[in-house]
Amino acid sequence: MRIAVDVMGGDFGCGVVIEGIRLALEQNPRIQAIYLVGQRPGIEQALEASGFQDPRVQIHHASEVLTMEDRPVAAIRRKKDCSIVRAVDLVKSGKAEAMISPGNTGGIVAAATLKLGTLPGVERPGIATVIPAPENEFVLLDSGANIESKPNHLLQYAVMGHVYSREILGHKKPRVGILSVGTEAIKGNELTLEAFRLCEKIPINFIGNVEGHDLFRNRVDVVVCDGFVGNIVLKTCESLAKGMLTWLKAELMKNYKRQLGALLARNAFRAITRRMDPDGYGGAPLLGLNGNVMKAHGAARERAIMNAVRITSDTIQHRINRLITEEIATALECLARDKSQVAANAYA
Amino acid sequence: MRIAVDVMGGDFGCGVVIEGIRLALEQNPRIQAIYLVGQRPGIEQALEASGFQDPRVQIHHASEVLTMEDRPVAAIRRKKDCSIVRAVDLVKSGKAEAMISPGNTGGIVAAATLKLGTLPGVERPGIATVIPAPENEFVLLDSGANIESKPNHLLQYAVMGHVYSREILGHKKPRVGILSVGTEAIKGNELTLEAFRLCEKIPINFIGNVEGHDLFRNRVDVVVCDGFVGNIVLKTCESLAKGMLTWLKAELMKNYKRQLGALLARNAFRAITRRMDPDGYGGAPLLGLNGNVMKAHGAARERAIMNAVRITSDTIQHRINRLITEEIATALECLARDKSQVAANAYA
Numbered sequence: 001m002r003i004a005v006d007v008m009g010g011d012f013g014c015g016v017v018i019e020g021i022r023l024a025l026e027q028n029p030r031i032q033a034i035y036l037v038g039q040r041p042g043i044e045q046a047l048e049a050s051g052f053q054d055p056r057v058q059i060h061h062a063s064e065v066l067t068m069e070d071r072p073v074a075a076i077r078r079k080k081d082c083s084i085v086r087a088v089d090l091v092k093s094g095k096a097e098a099m100i101s102p103g104n105t106g107g108i109v110a111a112a113t114l115k116l117g118t119l120p121g122v123e124r125p126g127i128a129t130v131i132p133a134p135e136n137e138f139v140l141l142d143s144g145a146n147i148e149s150k151p152n153h154l155l156q157y158a159v160m161g162h163v164y165s166r167e168i169l170g171h172k173k174p175r176v177g178i179l180s181v182g183t184e185a186i187k188g189n190e191l192t193l194e195a196f197r198l199c200e201k202i203p204i205n206f207i208g209n210v211e212g213h214d215l216f217r218n219r220v221d222v223v224v225c226d227g228f229v230g231n232i233v234l235k236t237c238e239s240l241a242k243g244m245l246t247w248l249k250a251e252l253m254k255n256y257k258r259q260l261g262a263l264l265a266r267n268a269f270r271a272i273t274r275r276m277d278p279d280g281y282g283g284a285p286l287l288g289l290n291g292n293v294m295k296a297h298g299a300a301r302e303r304a305i306m307n308a309v310r311i312t313s314d315t316i317q318h319r320i321n322r323l324i325t326e327e328i329a330t331a332l333e334c335l336a337r338d339k340s341q342v343a344a345n346a347y348a
Numbered sequence: 349m350r351i352a353v354d355v356m357g358g359d360f361g362c363g364v365v366i367e368g369i370r371l372a373l374e375q376n377p378r379i380q381a382i383y384l385v386g387q388r389p390g391i392e393q394a395l396e397a398s399g400f401q402d403p404r405v406q407i408h409h410a411s412e413v414l415t416m417e418d419r420p421v422a423a424i425r426r427k428k429d430c431s432i433v434r435a436v437d438l439v440k441s442g443k444a445e446a447m448i449s450p451g452n453t454g455g456i457v458a459a460a461t462l463k464l465g466t467l468p469g470v471e472r473p474g475i476a477t478v479i480p481a482p483e484n485e486f487v488l489l490d491s492g493a494n495i496e497s498k499p500n501h502l503l504q505y506a507v508m509g510h511v512y513s514r515e516i517l518g519h520k521k522p523r524v525g526i527l528s529v530g531t532e533a534i535k536g537n538e539l540t541l542e543a544f545r546l547c548e549k550i551p552i553n554f555i556g557n558v559e560g561h562d563l564f565r566n567r568v569d570v571v572v573c574d575g576f577v578g579n580i581v582l583k584t585c586e587s588l589a590k591g592m593l594t595w596l597k598a599e600l601m602k603n604y605k606r607q608l609g610a611l612l613a614r615n616a617f618r619a620i621t622r623r624m625d626p627d628g629y630g631g632a633p634l635l636g637l638n639g640n641v642m643k644a645h646g647a648a649r650e651r652a653i654m655n656a657v658r659i660t661s662d663t664i665q666h667r668i669n670r671l672i673t674e675e676i677a678t679a680l681e682c683l684a685r686d687k688s689q690v691a692a693n694a695y696a
Contacts, residue, residue: 071534134595144529147537181492181579186419189495189576212583216591228537229577231529235560236581240588243564244620247482248596251616258613265609268599272592 001031001316003309004096007046008038008065008083009103011299015046017102020305022052027306028313035060035096037087062086065103068298072106076114084108088115091291098292098312100283102300109145112286112293119321121328122288124149126157126227127295128164129234129284132275135218139165139174142227143234145286149226154178154195155202159331160287160324161222162204167318168311174221177210179229184209191226199224201338202331241276245269282307285315287324292316349379349664351657352444355394356386356413356431357451359647363394365450368653370400375654376661383408383444385435410434413451416646420454424462432456436463439639446640446660448631450648457493460634460641467669469676470636472497474505474575475643476512477582477632480623483566487513487522490575491582493634497574502526502543503550507679508635508672509570510552515666516659522569525558527577532557539574547572549686550679589624593617630655633663635672640664 005021007014014036021034033056036043040061047053064082066075076085084103088111090096101108105127113125126142141157141164142149158176165174178195180188185196187209199206210220212233225233248269252262262269274280282304283296292315296308353369355362362384369382381404384391388409395401412430414423424433432451436459438444449456453475461473474490489505489512490497506524513522526543528536533544535557547554558568560581573581596617600610610617622628630652631644640663644656 069532134591134598147529179580181495181576212580212585213587215584216587225580228529229580232527232560232573232577232581233584236563236584237560237588239561239564240585241592243482244589244592248616248620250482251619252613254616258616261609261611261613261616263609265600265606265613268596268602268606268609271599272596 001098001313002033002035002096003031003312004035004037004060004087004090004099006037006083006087006099006101006103007043008062009101009298010296012301014038014042015049016301017305018043018046018052019050020300020302021057021309022050022054023302023306024309025054025056028310030313030317031309032056033058035087035090037062037090038083039063039065060086060090066107068104070104070107072104072110076107076110085111085115088112088293091293092116097316098294100294100296100308100312102296102298102305105144105295108293108295109286112289112291116289116291116293118288119290119325119328121325121332122156122160124153124156125286125288126160127284128161128287130169130281131234131237132280133216133218136221137169138215138221138223139169140223140225140230140234141287142225142230143284144227144231146227149191151191151194151198154191154224154226155198155331156288156328157224158199158204158206158222159202159327161224163320163323163327164285164287165221167320167323168314169221171221173205175207175219176204176222176224177207177214177220179223179225179233180209181211182209183211195224198335202334238278245273245276279304280307281311283311285311287320290321292321349446349661350381350383350444351379351660352383352385352408352435352438352447354386354431354435354447354449354451355384355391356410357449357646358644360649362386362390363397364649365653366391366394366400367398368648368650369405369657370398370402371650371654372657373402373404376658378661378665379657380404381406383435383438385410385438386431387411387413408434408438414455416452418452418455420452420458424455424458433459433463436460436641439641440464445664446642448642448644448656448660450644450646450653453492453643456641456643457634460637460639464637464639464641466636467638467673467676469673469680470504470508472501472504473634473636474508475632476509476635478517478629479582479585480628481564481566484569485517486563486569486571487517488571488573488578488582489635490573490578491632492575492579494575497539499539499542499546502539502572502574503546503679504636504676505572506547506552506554506570507550507676509572511668511671511675512633512635513569515668515671516662517569519569521553523555523567524552524570524572525555525562525568527571527573527581528557529559530557531559543572546683550682586626593621593624627652628655629659631659633659635668638669640669
């Protein structure tokens with residue numbers, strides 16, 4: 001498989017991204033080519049500094065970089081030679097089977113949607129983020145691709161999350177829930193109430209509404225919501241988990257007795273820190289596009305990039321997009337059949 | 349001061365609520381009367397069983413109870429003699445200065461809004477929940493009173509949260525932010541974008557948008573959002589914090605070495621557990637109503653009820669509602685002045 005990586009958009013410069021790619025290539029013999037997309041002089045310098053040489057690695061020059069301050073859609077139109085756009089172009093032309101970028105999320109969504117388009121039956125792409133919980137892990141989508149969603153979009157997220165959870169995370173029959181303010185079918189806002197009615201009719205394991213309380217209690221595998229709510233939930237969880245660990249550390253350092261205790265129990269803390277570490281996934285796929293696109297964390301370090309490459313490779317291998325297309329088509333057929341049945345009953 | 353307490357709606361029965369009231373009365377000599385609202389036989393039995401006698405305590409019989417399964421507005425109309433409605437009636441008639449209920453949130457919001465009405469200039473009440481963070485604590489509102497909000501409502505929440513944070517939590521100049529998906533003014537959905545423009549014009553310390561990442565990093569004192577987002581964020585935080593502590597406990601019990609470490613460091617864990625404990629506040633006020641209404645946790649135990657009584661007493665003493673009315677009026681004047689200036693400029 002061949003993967004394009006935008007090496008420019010990360011917080012730590014292209015050297016860190018390239019080092020992550022080196023680790024990924026060491027582990028993964030299935031990768032035939034990696035295209036490093038970005039400013040050639042900087043990339044060449046980083047390659048030389050690290051002494052990294054691999055015939056599978058090629059540089060694809062792109063003169064511009066999209067910054068976090070750029071307004072996505074306008075910037076994509078203005079900066080035609082930016083690394084995100086060039087990496088998407090490689091997917092569009094078929095030269096690469098997937099692209100990875102740690103850059104501006106809005107820019108990636110805009111470039112990928114404009115250039116690749118969505119899969120048949122999918123109206124909007126959604127970012128599917130895997131969140132670790134004490135006893136399991138769940139996929140949250142959309143975690144920020146689309147701010148204003150419609151019920152149909154949530155239905156499509158439900159199907160896409162179902163496929164992703166089954167194929168990549170190995171849940172045979174993922175429990176899919178809509179994130180709302182109560183578990184009863186009558187609880188929610190206009191968007192979730194209508195999405196609930198749609199999701200009941202399609203062949204997935206739809207468990208109804210889930211609340212914030214359910215997320216970390218192993219009650220749901222796929223959490224469906226609009227991108228505004230999803231982005232807030234994702235960032236709140238990251239902030240709270242990090243805050244609690246920092247806080248615990250500060251409390252443990254307060255006196256010698258506690259420090260000794262912390263030393264004896266250090267493997268317990270390590271187990272938790274490792275599991276909560278966002279670098280374990282390294283990124284989140286943008287599902288629903290006519291091409292494989294992975295958003296890596298802006299603050300991705302070497303290990304995160306390595307893992308983002310690994311997950312991208314899994315996604316390609318499982319042919320997620322073909323499965324999404326098929327299962328979206330089945331879901332839409334179910335809804336159409338239901339609609340015509342309702343109409344028939346009305347005439348009967 | 350005189351406070352009505354709905355003793356029926358909690359998860360653990362009226363005995364626990366009554367015991368919490370006993371603790372509160374022991375601490376607080378300013379309380380002149382507590383009305384126990386609910387089914388007389390059960391209350392008398394609980395009082396007798398606990399041997400609790402205090403001349404300040406009076407029973408107010410209410411024959412019905414609103415359950416968690418009841419649809420709020422319909423149930424309030426149907427169950428006219430339920431404890432929530434009767435407790436609100438005591439506030440409306442002036443017999444009590446405040447009411448506390450651990451019952452159905454929707455029922456409390458509906459009964460209080462219908463019977464008491466909102467303060468001048470306030471269109472919707474909001475639940476203001478205090479959330480502990482490592483270095484500070486912040487108020488989240490609305491955390492679930494109103495599911496569908498308008499920009500004006502968020503503006504009013506900003507003013508109410510500002511007053512509450514200043515008066516009850518002692519922040520001289522609380523930092524007020526709108527919860528959104530990016531800190532830039534251009535980030536957000538229709539609701540938050542317009543609310544941002546309004547909040548810029550009023551005399552509070554408005555710091556703009558805040559993200560999920562900012563919540564547990566001591567960057568904001570008042571977090572403004574609609575009740576759908578607020579309820580999800582609140583419950584997600586409770587679920588994650590609880591999940592992490594349970595998980596840590598499980599890891600620490602895995603072998604003798606870790607257990608010994610945990611024993612030595614136990615005060616560090618206790619400090620965190622105590623601070624994260626929702627019983628420390630015991631409840632959240634429903635701000636913006638023409639009367640003081642406190643929602644206690646459904647799962648409130650004795651200590652939570654005691655603290656809910658304490659905070660209610662603080663709220664009465666600080667005359668929060670008078671201050672909210674004044675500062676909402678000032679905010680609305682600012683907006684009106686700004687509007688007429690814009691109009692004048694257009695003609696100039």
